[in-house]
Amino acid sequence: MTSLDKSALKALRQRAHALKPVVRLGQHGLSEAVLAELEIALAHHELVKVKLAAEDDAARGAQLQGMLDGTRSTLVQRIGHTATLYRQKPVETRTGPARARAPAKGGKAAGSRRRAGTGSARRPG
Numbered sequence: 001m002t003s004l005d006k007s008a009l010k011a012l013r014q015r016a017h018a019l020k021p022v023v024r025l026g027q028h029g030l031s032e033a034v035l036a037e038l039e040i041a042l043a044h045h046e047l048v049k050v051k052l053a054a055e056d057d058a059a060r061g062a063q064l065q066g067m068l069d070g071t072r073s074t075l076v077q078r079i080g081h082t083a084t085l086y087r088q089k090p091v092e093t094r095t096g097p098a099r100a101r102a103p104a105k106g107g108k109a110a111g112s113r114r115r116a117g118t119g120s121a122r123r124p125g
Helices: 006-016 032-045 057-071
Strands: 021-024 047-051 074-079 082-086
Touching: 006 047, 006 074, 006 082, 021 032, 032 047, 032 057, 057 074, 057 082
Parallel strands: 021 047
Antiparallel strands: 047 082, 074 082
8 A cells, every 4th residue: 555645646536536436335345356356447447436335434444444455555535435546557567679560551651641632633624
């Protein structure tokens, strides 16, 4: 779990404002399947909203703490039954040389095609 400064948390809250909850806890609460789904969502998106199911505030806090511990993520914001979690994607290291870009259709390099209707061709008149 990483700690973020105030400006980073504010920026994450701004990004999360338009998000919909990706993971929802059901009647069975926090299970291994929910943690696995949350892991996938965090690996793909970094910033995820979660809908908590428990009616009691203490139970929601326990569910949230279990998610934070199980996914090694950081709590960005919690409002009622909704929590926003963040985990930075790991930096991928390249071991091989960079791949060359494949040429565009027709064997020509990208950007070398002429636009239709341009050039010196005259209209028959």
